Amino acid sequence: MSNNAPLTPESPRGSLLLVGFGPGSEEHLTHRAKWAIEHAEIIIGYRTYIDLVRPLIQNKTIIQTGMTEEIERASQAVDLAFSGKTVALVSSGDVGIYGMAGLAYEVLADRGYTGTEIDVEVIPGVTALSACASILGAPLMHDFASISLSDLLTPWEVIRKRLRAAAEADFVIALYNPKSSKRVRQIEEAREIMMEVRDHDTPVGIVKSAMREGENIVISNLSEMLTHPIGMLTTILVGNSQTRIIAGKMVTPRGYQKKYNIHTGDRLTKSKTL
Amino acid sequence: MSNNAPLTPESPRGSLLLVGFGPGSEEHLTHRAKWAIEHAEIIIGYRTYIDLVRPLIQNKTIIQTGMTEEIERASQAVDLAFSGKTVALVSSGDVGIYGMAGLAYEVLADRGYTGTEIDVEVIPGVTALSACASILGAPLMHDFASISLSDLLTPWEVIRKRLRAAAEADFVIALYNPKSSKRVRQIEEAREIMMEVRDHDTPVGIVKSAMREGENIVISNLSEMLTHPIGMLTTILVGNSQTRIIAGKMVTPRGYQKKYNIHTGDRLTKSKTL
Numbered sequence: 001m002s003n004n005a006p007l008t009p010e011s012p013r014g015s016l017l018l019v020g021f022g023p024g025s026e027e028h029l030t031h032r033a034k035w036a037i038e039h040a041e042i043i044i045g046y047r048t049y050i051d052l053v054r055p056l057i058q059n060k061t062i063i064q065t066g067m068t069e070e071i072e073r074a075s076q077a078v079d080l081a082f083s084g085k086t087v088a089l090v091s092s093g094d095v096g097i098y099g100m101a102g103l104a105y106e107v108l109a110d111r112g113y114t115g116t117e118i119d120v121e122v123i124p125g126v127t128a129l130s131a132c133a134s135i136l137g138a139p140l141m142h143d144f145a146s147i148s149l150s151d152l153l154t155p156w157e158v159i160r161k162r163l164r165a166a167a168e169a170d171f172v173i174a175l176y177n178p179k180s181s182k183r184v185r186q187i188e189e190a191r192e193i194m195m196e197v198r199d200h201d202t203p204v205g206i207v208k209s210a211m212r213e214g215e216n217i218v219i220s221n222l223s224e225m226l227t228h229p230i231g232m233l234t235t236i237l238v239g240n241s242q243t244r245i246i247a248g249k250m251v252t253p254r255g256y257q258k259k260y261n262i263h264t265g266d267r268l269t270k271s272k273t274l
Numbered sequence: 275m276s277n278n279a280p281l282t283p284e285s286p287r288g289s290l291l292l293v294g295f296g297p298g299s300e301e302h303l304t305h306r307a308k309w310a311i312e313h314a315e316i317i318i319g320y321r322t323y324i325d326l327v328r329p330l331i332q333n334k335t336i337i338q339t340g341m342t343e344e345i346e347r348a349s350q351a352v353d354l355a356f357s358g359k360t361v362a363l364v365s366s367g368d369v370g371i372y373g374m375a376g377l378a379y380e381v382l383a384d385r386g387y388t389g390t391e392i393d394v395e396v397i398p399g400v401t402a403l404s405a406c407a408s409i410l411g412a413p414l415m416h417d418f419a420s421i422s423l424s425d426l427l428t429p430w431e432v433i434r435k436r437l438r439a440a441a442e443a444d445f446v447i448a449l450y451n452p453k454s455s456k457r458v459r460q461i462e463e464a465r466e467i468m469m470e471v472r473d474h475d476t477p478v479g480i481v482k483s484a485m486r487e488g489e490n491i492v493i494s495n496l497s498e499m500l501t502h503p504i505g506m507l508t509t510i511l512v513g514n515s516q517t518r519i520i521a522g523k524m525v526t527p528r529g530y531q532k533k534y535n536i537h538t539g540d541r542l543t544k545s546k547t548l
Contacts, residue, residue, distance in 0.1 A: 018412075020404075027306035030296065030400060034305075071530060071539040094400075094414075096407040098528075102415035105525040110536050115521035122408035126304060126368075126398045130294075133370040134396035138292075140368075141376030142428070143436050145419040145445060153529030154416070162417050162443040169439035170432070171419060247389035251379040254372070255427030256345060262384050265345040 014081035014118040015040075017088040018104055020095035020125025024052040024212035028131065032123050040088035044077045049092050052212065074103045078111055081118045094127035098148055098176055128210065128235045129174040135217055136205035137249025139237050144172035149179070149186040156186070163193045172243065172252055175236040187230055194238060195222055203239040203250045206230060219250050288355035288392040289314075291362040292378055294369035294399025298326040298486035302405065306397050314362035318351045323366050326486065348377045352385055355392045368401035372422055372450055402484065402509045403448040409491055410479035411523025413511050418446035423453070423460040430460070437467045446517065446526055449510040461504055468512060469496055477513040477524045480504060493524050 017036040022028040037043065037053055042061045045053075050064040065073050077089040091099035101122050108120070133140045145166035151159060166173050173194070178187045194202075200223040208216040208231065218228045222238070230236070243252040260267055291310040296302040311317065311327055316335045319327075324338040339347050351363040365373035375396050382394070407414045419440035425433060440447050447468070452461045468476075474497040482490040482505065492502045496512070504510070517526040534541055 022304065025306075027309070028304045028398065030302045030304050031308075032299075032301035035301070069539075071534055071536060075539060094404045094407075096404060096412055097414045097418075099415070101408075101412035102525050102528050103530060105412050105520045105523060106527060106531065106536050109520045113521050115523075122412065124302065124400045124404040124408040126400060127404060130368045130370060130398040130401060130404075133368075134375075134398040138370055138375035138379050138396065140371045141373075143419070143421045143433075144371075145417070145440070147417045153533060158444070159417075162445060165439040165443035165445075166419070169436040171436060171439075246379045246383045247387050249379060249389075251376050253380060254376050256377060257380065259427060260345055262345060262380050265343075265349060 014084045015086040016077060016081040016104065016108075016118055016120045017086070018095045018099075018101045018120070018122045019088050019090045020093055020097075020099060020123060020127070021049075021053055021090055022093065022126040023128070023131040023210045024092055026055070028126050028211055030123070030125060033125055036088050036121075036123050037090065040086050042080055042085055042087045043090060044073050044087060045090040046073070049090055052092060053090060070100065070103055071107070074100060074107045077104060078107045078113075082111065092125075093131070094125045096122050096124055097127045097146070128176065129237065131210040132174075132205065132207040132235045132237055135207055135210055135215075136219065136237060137246065137251045139172055139203075139205060139239055139243060139250045139252050141252045141254045142172060142240060142242070144174060146174040146176065148176040149190060150177040150183070151186065159186070160189070160193065163190050164197075167194045167197045170240045172240045173238040175238070177232075178234055178236050179230045180232050187236075188226065191222060191226060198222060198238075199241065202241070203243045203245060205237040205250050206234060207237075208234045210235065219245065219248070288358045289360040290351060290355040290378065290392055290394045291360070292369045292373075292375045292394070292396045293362050293364045294367055294371075294373060294397060294401070295323075295327055295364055296367065296400040297402070297405040297484045298366055300329070302400050302485055304397070304399060307399055310362050310395075310397050311364065314360050316354055316359050316361045317364060318347050318354075318361060319364040320347070323364055326366060327364060344374065344377055345381070348374060348381045351378060352381045352387075356385065367405070368399045370396050370398055371401045371420070402450065403511065405484040406448075406479065406481040406509045406511055409481055409484055409489075410493065410511060411520065411525045413446055413477075413479060413513055413517060413524045413526050415526045415528045416446060416514060416516070418448060420448040420450065422450040423464055424451040424457070425460065433460070434463070434467065437464050438471075441468045441471045444514045446514045447512040449512070451506075452508055452510050453504045454506050461510075462500065465496060465499060472496060472512075473515065476515070477517045477519060479511040479524050480508060481511075482508045484509065493519065493522070
């Protein structure tokens with residue numbers, strides 16, 4: 001394997017490391033993310049995320065804030081990096097998927113960053129849809145859409161439109177942030193939209209706290225999905241028209257069975273272009 | 275961090291480890307994927323992938339096959355696991371996203387697997403869209419759709435429909451398998467569909483061989499994207515209507531700037547539910 005970004009000693013100027021540490025189990029952390037957490041002088045994150053990586057953090061400054069203080073976290077991280085520190089701003093999953101990487105860049109723009117003043121590195125991680133898919137079986141073998149049901153920053157009409165488009169075009173659908181204690185109607189409406197165009201027995205995987213304490217896995221279907229607990233820590237994967245259950249797992253065939261005999265590997269028809 | 279799946283010694287019966295090793299740099303491999311490759315007795319994979327992980331493989335049986343021999347690879351892996359071996363079937367990226375995990379389950383079904391005969395574990399990795407996004411900046415901060423342009427196993431009409439749906443609903447769009455030497459028309463048609471409904475200056479990131487030898491990164495736009503090289507090793511990310519360039523990086527705002535002053539962190543309007 002090539003190491004494109006060598007594990008260099010601390011740079012003489014500030015560094016902002018935007019780190020996704022995966023689902024929360026150290027096993028599913030990448031080596032680069034672990035290096036970043038160990039290498040940084042200052043770790044900044046949402047309190048719950050800091051707790052997940054605390055065993056890796058020793059003799060460092062830790063700045064932990066509450067859930068709604070994203071701008072404060074990003075601002076502190078950027079400003080400390082500009083002051084010459086090596087700062088890791090950490091998110092669970094992939095910091096580049098619904099994570100803090102974008103807000104960090106927005107704050108960098110606000111501070112007049114031109115791309116040269118500090119080093120910025122986004123370190124990707126295993127995102128929730130990957131972690132959940134691996135536990136459920138293999139539901140993401142075909143085209144998929146990822147939709148957050150949080151309408152805190154996005155108008156619900158935009159989200160509705162995406163749900164309908166994804167359902168009609170037969171995407172596998174990953175739902176992030178399906179429900180909170182105050183936000184309960186969105187998952188009901190999302191299900192109604194999907195029920196209008198999809199078979200009611202379409203498999204639905206409901207995963208709470210994938211690969212961390214409290215993990216809970218349910219494979220249900222569109223009809224019955226709301227009879228199971230769904231909350232802040234849940235990610236939902238809705239199959240496409242081909243998704244089926246194999247030995248208790250949720251599997252979306254890629255389409256080999258249309259052109260090949262799965263038993264023998266022989267081609268059934270002449271294939272088109274590669 | 276909790277270790278949900280302890281690193282146990284070899285089980286007395288066969289194991290099938292379906293392993294995603296990420297973009298190819300050892301830095302972006304998860305600890306669990308590295309363990310699986312080191313722990314397995316037999317490693318099976320597409321020749322190019324085996325070469326990427328070869329430094330980790332010592333004193334093991336290696337079975338490497340060509341690009342179109344997926345069913346053969348999956349069948350060998352399943353049959354060897356049934357014979358009591360510990361087998362790792364490896365893919366780059368995430369084995370659960372357009373990878374070999376689904377085909378392995380289809381072969382398991384063909385062999386009458388009920389969920390108990392052998393141990394099967396899907397080990398997720400950093401998928402291409404995560405790796406490419408991290409290099410490009412932060413384009414996946416909002417809802418996204420992932421579409422493979424390969425019509426080898428999927429009718430082109432289905433792919434066209436998904437492209438149009440994703441473009442109209444303003445998803446960020448990840449295009450896997452955009453082009454091969456024989457399959458050149460699909461990316462042109464995909465661009466035409468997106469040009470019909472999206473601004474022509476929508477940012478487009480074109481990444482070849484993310485985080486491995488030969489990496490090449492271009493940030494272009496819908497108008498000009500086809501003037502850049504695109505091939506078998508390329509993944510493309512097309513922004514949504516909000517995606518912009520910040521210090522040379524491609525960033526999709528989450529929407530904080532609509533409700534908050536990014537400079538001060540102060541709320542501009544009262545927010546709705548959380």
